[in-house]
Amino acid sequence: MTSLPTVRTITGHPLRAETVRGFASWAGAAVVLTLGVLLAGSSPRWQGGWAETATELHNAQLIVVPLAAAAGCRQGGRERRRRTGELLTTAVRPPLARFLASALPVAVWVAVGQLLAVGLALLATWPYALGDRPHLALVPGDVVASASAVLAGHVVGRAVPSRLAAPLLAMAGYVGLGILAVSREGAGRHLNPAFPAGDDSVPLWWQSVAMAVWTAGLAAAAVLAYAARRRAGALLPLAAATTAGALLVLTGDGLWHTDPLARRQVCDTSVTPAVCVNARYAGLLPQVSKALSGVTGKLEGVRNVPVRWEDHLGAPRGGEAELPNLTPIGWSLVRGRLTDPVDFAWQSVAALSGHDECDEVPPRVYRTDEAVEHYLAPSPGEAYFDELSARGTPAQRAELQKRRAARARLAAMGDEERRDWLSAYFAAAGTCAGLNEVPTL
Helix, strand or coil, X not given: CCCCCCCCCCCCCHHHHHHHCCHHXXXXXXXXXXXXXXXXXXXXXXXXXXHHHHHHHHHCHHHHHHHHHHHHHHHHCHHHHHCCHHHHCCCCCCHHHHHHHHHHHHHHHHHHHHHHHHHHHHHHHHHHCCXXXXXXXXXXXXXXXXXXXXXXXHHHHXXXXXXXXXXXXXXXXXXXXXXXXXXCCCHHHHHCCCCCCCCCEEECCCHHHHHHHHHHHHHHHHHHHHHCCCHHHHHHHHHHHHHHHHHHHHHHHHHEEECHHHHCEEEECCCCCEEEEEHHHHHHHHHHHHHCHHHHHHCCCCCCCCCXXXXXXXXXXXXXXXXXXXXXXXCCEECCEECCXXXXXXXXXXXXXXXXXXXXXXXXXXXXXXXXXXXXXXCCCHHHHHHHHHCCCHHHHHHHHHHHHHHHHHHHCCHHHHHHHHHXXXXXXXXXXXXXXXXXX
């Protein structure tokens, strides 16, 4: 008698099947693609600064959280679209297990996609970083918030019988988070997982933990209230979320403080004035020193000049001149390089010599300021404006002749005479009270 072949039945856990096949992996890919497009479009303003990279990644939560919620909502409505909802009610597994088997893979893939995007952004910043260190304090809270949005969206997808639930939820989430993000008042804005962060600010060490408990607690409470047999179990995560939320609200603006590194400077003291840059961009000092080398060379031996160009938070202190703004990244500084060293040098000289803040500047003083700037570091637009004046009214042409004559007189001085004249000029420069003491050319 011939025996029948043995049939082996292999069954895998539903979580594995949902994780490796189906919609979950596409949701993770959507997060990577979305973050990739957002970051690529704004790369000049973050690539090269660790703090700027962290800020850009965190502020992208305004898009990622609604996207994650929509992905969870779409997955939650899957059985309704397939018309298999009644069939699943006959399954042996309890409702909560079926819910998690469907929702958790999407949450995991969304979290993995976000972490992958964070890693790629850090790799893109690393070749251009000028100092500082990677800022990762906000990443755990952001990832948990996105995964929690998937679970909450899954509940909405199960509860709302509409194919439009997912896009409407995404739109509502974007608008809601956006309103909270632009709100300047109300402690409740600190509950926003997309609360905008500043480049010079860092959170308290526990802020990300509290945000994770706040968002995960709300999502877990919603899941248990919807799918658990004993819905009273939702009170525990709800209590945790309430505690974390109260902590965030009560701390308020104290959740953030100025980055200590942003208060420090690194300086090149081999020249006068010394050249200082913020310690967050310490690697930029050689470029800045090179851009200003022509100016510092001409000021060698000149007295009464400021002690240094400063690049710290707040107004310049006594004996300092303000370095042109290096931030926000994307203007003067892109991917670790000064975009226009000539313009940077001219702006630096203007901070040394000008009287722009005075209410009324006599024409002779204006011509003297302009001649000093022309000698130390001419404006990139000088030739253009001279050409405009040359084609202008007779008064404009006459004024141009006077400016050119002042430039020529300063250039024609001997080295010692010029140093003495510049010393007298800088003794009266930068103050409106000393306008009458500015030497004439």
